[in-house]
Amino acid sequence: MELLVASAIGVLTAAGIYLILRRRTFPVILGLSLLTYGVNIFLFATGRLITGAPPILNKYADITYADPLPQALVLTAIVISFGMTAVVVMIALAAYLSARDDNINMTNTTEAGEEA
Amino acid sequence: MSLFLIAALPFLGALFPGLLIRAGRDACALAAGLTSLLAFVGLMTHAPAIFSGEVIHARLDWLPQLGLSANFFLDGLGFLFATLILGIGLLIILYARFYLSRQDPMGNFYTYLLLFQGAMVGIVTSDNILLLLIFWELTSLSSFLLIGFWKHLPEGRQGARMALTVTGMGGLSMIAGMLILGHIAGSFDISEILQNKDTIQSSDLYLPALILILLGAFTKSAQFPFHFWLPHAMAAPTPVSAYLHSATMVKAGLFLMARLWPVLAGTDAWFYIVATTGLVTMLLGAIIALFKDDLKALLAFSTVSHLGLITMLLGFGTKPAAVAAVFHIINHATFKAALFMTAGIVDHEAHTRDIKRLGGLRHLMPVTFTIALVAGLSMAGIPPFNGFLSKEMMLEITVHTPWAGNHLVVPALATLAALFSVAYSFRFIGHTFFGAKRDDYPGHPHDPGLGLWASPALLTVLVVVIGLFSGSVVGPLVQVTADAVTGDYPKVYLKLWHGFTPALYMSAGAVAGGFALLMMHRRLDRAWADVPRPEAKVIFEWIIARATYIARGLTDAMHNGSITRYAAIMVVFTLAVSVHAYSSGALGRPTRQMMDIGLLPAVGWVLLVVATGCILALHRNRFLSLILIGIVGLIVSLSFNYLSAPDLALTQISVEVVTIILMLLALNFMPKDTPVETPALTRLRDGGIAVAAGLGIAALAYAMLMRDFSFDSISAFHTENSYKGGGGTNMVNVILVDFRGFDTFGEIIVLGIAAMVIYALTEAVLASKVRAYLLNRKPDMLMVGDAHPGLMVVVTRVMMPVALMVAAYIFFRGHNLPGGGFIAGLIAAIAVIMQYMASGFGWAAERQRFPYHGIIGSGVLIAAATGLGAWFNDVPFLTSDFGYVHIEPLKEFELATAALFDLGVFLAVVGAVLLALESLARFAWQPGMGTEHAIDINPARDDLAAVNKKSEG
Known part of the structure; x- marks a missing residue:
């Protein structure tokens, strides 16, 4: 099980980084999303893996629980990554509409144009 | 009054002028003046204690972990400077009220001025060098605002920038020096540091600390070769010049040298660096001053020269020299501020400061003339004015100060400087006020109203009184200051007549020579104009241009606008650091058992990997990749659920819905396909980077998952208190x-x-x-029939x-x-x-x-x-x-x-x-x-x- 989770994190990270290294905004955003999944699972996994033990207190029995702390952190991380994705998508869209180009890198011609 | 309040009052008061300007210029000036007056009175309540030799402390721990405390203390030295800052500040506030014209934003002016005043008071009363550094930088910033007050003048803006650059750089090096000093002494409290003379002077780090601190002091006090910013700062309104550039800010460097005198002075390094710099500055400033036609430029170089004089005295490292330095600080502040204000009055009335266009003003402006005469003679060192006394003391001390075994060089050069000083002082008076009345003044010179001449007149009265009754008037003040600087000074004797000493002959020679020099001024001036000289401003601007060019080149080389490259560098660097960490560290044995893999997780894993692979293969079709990423998100939320995190599963799945809708909305306006742009080799390289990073993170995750925490986690606390303390059973929510x-x-x-x-x-x-x-x-794209x-x-x-x-x-x-x-x-x-x-x-x-x-x-x-x-x-x-x-x-x-x-x-x-x-x-x-x-x-x-x-x- 640990191997599965670790390898899944690796796969998501690798795919995310590959897409982040593309030249257009859309794949980069996809890459960021994949990387976010990887990072969130990694953070969550710092609580170590356990099945069937949700961190809901049981009043009647003394049982083990999953580590609640990473879960709380990851919960906020998921919501914040939504905010981040939304802003990045918006910037990408605004940039594309303004320049009619979704290349993420500044080309030398535009830079020279700014200098002039 | 509490020292905290005295230091805080100008800052608090700075709020008012900016707001009160709507109530008129008088209300504005009054608010500024009352604040200063209140602080001044507060300071004076400490006078009896100070004169009886006490030191007043006010302590407040701020960030004790960093050794940063808001500690203030007031001893003789701090008291002297605070008196100068607040006292002259009051006079300047009065003067500025009548000097500034209706068009000038007076509210801003007084706000800046009070900010500056607060920063200065902070410097001289700080008992913590970190706190002092904060105030130090504040003076640089507020003086920037004041020098550039006339924003419409290019000289003002350039002068302000130059002053900020030079003093700011000095400030940076001083921060480094102070940190070293605090490190050696083991404390950042000045009163602690002052107890550790031997530790500091025997430390290997003494010299670097000394040089760095002196760089800060020299730039602030316009010592050669950093003197050039001061004349350019004269583009400021005259009240600013009189306040910052004669009486207070430029003395901050001197203050610092005096403050740290007990622990830094007395070594050869101190003597040769400080005394030599002071001597050169004194001579150079005096010579240049003689050939300046602008009244304020003349006074600026004269100030440079006098600052050099004081620096030199502090550099000698002997107690009598330190006393003379302290005394000259008082005297210089009185006559130089008065002279600046006089120059301002002349400018204000005659509409020019060019000496060559002035002359004969004594008939038209008798009051101004009297003030200028007294203050000018004091600057020249003519008895019975106060400038004479401290100059005599200086000359007397130089006679006893050998430089590298040579007994002549210091007194000779000092006399030469005194000679030039006499010449430019006479020129200031003679060429402006004496001579025939002219009929081509740009304005109609006449004496201004009381408001404008009251301040310099008061200072001139001090010039005379200190000169005549030095012992009784400023004797006690000099005594407590000398005690504070030197630790303990036997008894200060100040008097006008010392008998026929070598200093008297040197003085007499200087006066005669200076007068002769002035007689030959026309010819000398022509010769001076022919001599090629390095122009500091040109050099400064060249250095700035080069630095900007290099910085821009460096930035452009690193930030070429390719975000892809930044990302790649970041990943590769992180990877390299991780590899280093792994190869240099030790990994313990696994402590956890691997969990069995059920059918469900295996299916989920396959789905996730296949979907991710499909995204990579098909990412050029953007719609398809959105659907695929939805699958990934779904698997991720299911895994959260499977691994005992129901809250995360719920969150993930609802965020997933929102995100996909968001991306669809955006995709509506964007190209639906991604073209192939990069060559196969580049893609292979990116793939290599990505796979390496993926493998690394997978290995890290696996290593972590197979081991328990090395330290106790804080999670147990949350599990335990969730219900008891938070009243909920869902720990994540609590x-x-x-x-x-x-x-x-x-x-x-x-x-x-x-x-x-x-x-x-x-x-x-x-x-x-x-x-x-x-x-x-x-x-x-094709639209559906029904939206x-x-x-x-x-x-x-x-x-x-x-x-x-x-x-x-x-x-x-x-x-x-x-x-x-x-x-x-x-x-x-x-x-x-x-x-x-x-x-x-x-x-x-x-x-x-x-x-x-x-x-x-x-x-x-x-x-x-x-x-x-x-x-x-x-x-x-x-x-x-x-x-x-x-x-x-x-x-x-x-x-x-x-x-x-x-x-x-x-x-x-x-x-x-x-x-x-x-x-x-x-x-x-x-x-x-x-x-x-x-x-x-x-x-x-x-x-x-x-x-x-x-x-x-």
Whole structure:
């Protein structure tokens, strides 16, 4: 099980980084999303893996629980990554509409144009 | 008055002039003056204690871990400087009221001036070098504002920049020096450091610390070769020149040398660096001053020269020299400030400061002439004025000071400097006021009103009184200051007549020589003009230009605009660091057993890997990759559920829905395919980087998962106290709204800001040329026949109350079972988004009664109010409370303030998500898109309308 989770994190990270290294905004955003999944699972996994033990207190029995702390952190991380994705998508869209180009890198011609 | 208050008063007072300027210039000046006066009176309440030899302390720990304390202390030296700063400050405030014209923004002026005053008082009363450094930098900043006060003058702006650059650089090096000094002494408190002379002087780090600190002091006090900024700072209004550049700021460097004199002085390094720099500066400044035609430039170089004199005296490192230095600081402040103000008066009345266009003013401006005469003679060192006394002391000391074994060089050069000093002082008086009356002055010179000449006149009275009765008037002050600088000084004797000493002959020679020099001034001036000299400003600007060029080259080389490259560098660097960490560290043995792999996780894993692989293979088809990423998100949320994190699963799946809708909205306007741009080799390289990073993170994750924590985790606390302290059984929710409530509070604010950023960007884009493009845009894909299919409209309307009900349910059970504000907010947002999608933007917008900004704001405010409520119960911010209520016929239920906080979270999430999506949706809006009949259940209606129209027509 640990191997599965670790390898899944690796796969998501690798795919995310590959897409982040593309030249257009859309794949980069996809890459960021994949990387976010990887990072969130990694953070969550710092609580170590356990099945069937949700961190809901049981009043009647003394049982083990999953580590609640990473879960709380990851919960906020998921919501914040939504905010981040939304802003990045918006910037990408605004940039594309303004320049009619979704290349993420500044080309030398535009830079020279700014200098002039 | 408390030292804290004295230091804080100018800062507090700085608020008033800027505000009171609407009440008129007098109210403005009065506010500034009263503040200074109050601080001055406060300072004087300490005078008896100071004169009886006490040192006053005021301590406040600020960041004790860093050794940074807001400690103030007042001894003789601090008292002297504070008196000068506040006393002359008062006179300057009066003078400036009448000097500045109606067009000048006087409110700003006094605000800057008081800020500067506060910073200076802070420097001279700080008992902590870190605190002192903060005030030091504040003087640089506020003097920048003051020098550049006349923003319309290019010289003003350039002078301000130059002053800031030079003193700022010096300040930076001084920070380094001070940190070293504090490190050696083991404390950042000045009174501690002053006790550690031997430790400091025997340390290997003494020399670097000394040089760095001196760089700061020399740049501030305009010592050669950093003297050039001071004359250029004369572009400032004259009150500023008189205050900053003669009496106070330029003396900050001297103050610092005097302050640290007990621990730094007395070594060879100190003597040769400080005394030599002072001597060279004194001579150079005096020579240049003689050939300046601008009255203020003449005074500026004269100031440079006098600062050099004091620096040299401090550099000698002997106690009598230190006393002479202290005495000259007082004298110079009095006569030089008076002279600057006189120059300002001449400028104000005659409309020029060019000596060559002046002359004969004594008949037209008798009062000004008297002031200038007395102060000028004092500057020349003519008895019985105060300048004479300290100059005599200086000359006397030079006679006894050998330089590298040579007994002649110091007295000879000092006499030469004195000679030039006499010459330029006589020139200031002679060429401005004596001679024949001219008829070509640019203005109509006459004596100004009392307001303008009262301040310099008062200083001139001091010049005379100190000169005549030095022992009784300033004797005690010099004595306590000397005690503070030298540790303990036997007895200060100040008197006018010392008998026929070598110094007297040197003085006499200087006066005679200076007078002769002035007689030959016309010829010398011509010769001076012919001699090529390095122009400091040109060199300075060349250095700045080079530095800018290099910095720009470096920046351009690193930031070439390729974000791809930045990302690649970041990944590779992280990878390299990780590899280094792995190879240099030791990995313990696994301590955990691997869990068995069930069928379900195996299927999920395969799905995830295949979907991710498909994204990579098919990412050029953007729609397809969105669907694929949806699969990945689904598997991720299912895994959260499987691995005992129901809250995460709920959150992930609802965020997934919102994100995909968001991306679809954006994709509507963007190209639907990604072209192949990079060569195969580049893709291979990127793939290599990605695989290496993926392998690394997988290995890290695996290594972590197979081992337990090295230290006890803090999770146990949360498990234990969740119910007892937070009143909830869902630990994750209790952590979010209670234990880590402050984090959550910050997070909803961030989320709100993100939504507002999106809204603002939308506004900006829609206000630009893009709007025309959007309005005329033709869809680039085939549109479906019916934008709002009736079936979907009906279903979503029916689902709306159900979805909201679910949201409410999830919200209320959140404290004890999976759920809570975040998830409920997302579900409620999705319920609303469904309406947008099914019934159209126009339909939904019409029914939207509360603006989303308001919802975000109210969410944050409710959360904040809940947190603040804790204060009323005398507990820290966001401490929650809960209780159990039993109302028939309901079961017993819990009421917790945390639920109120969660309501804030809920509202903020709803508002943020909807604002973001609504903003994006607005791009799609085109005129004529809305339909009056949202539920378009009658496809024949349009035909019917056409028939009706025809029949009417």
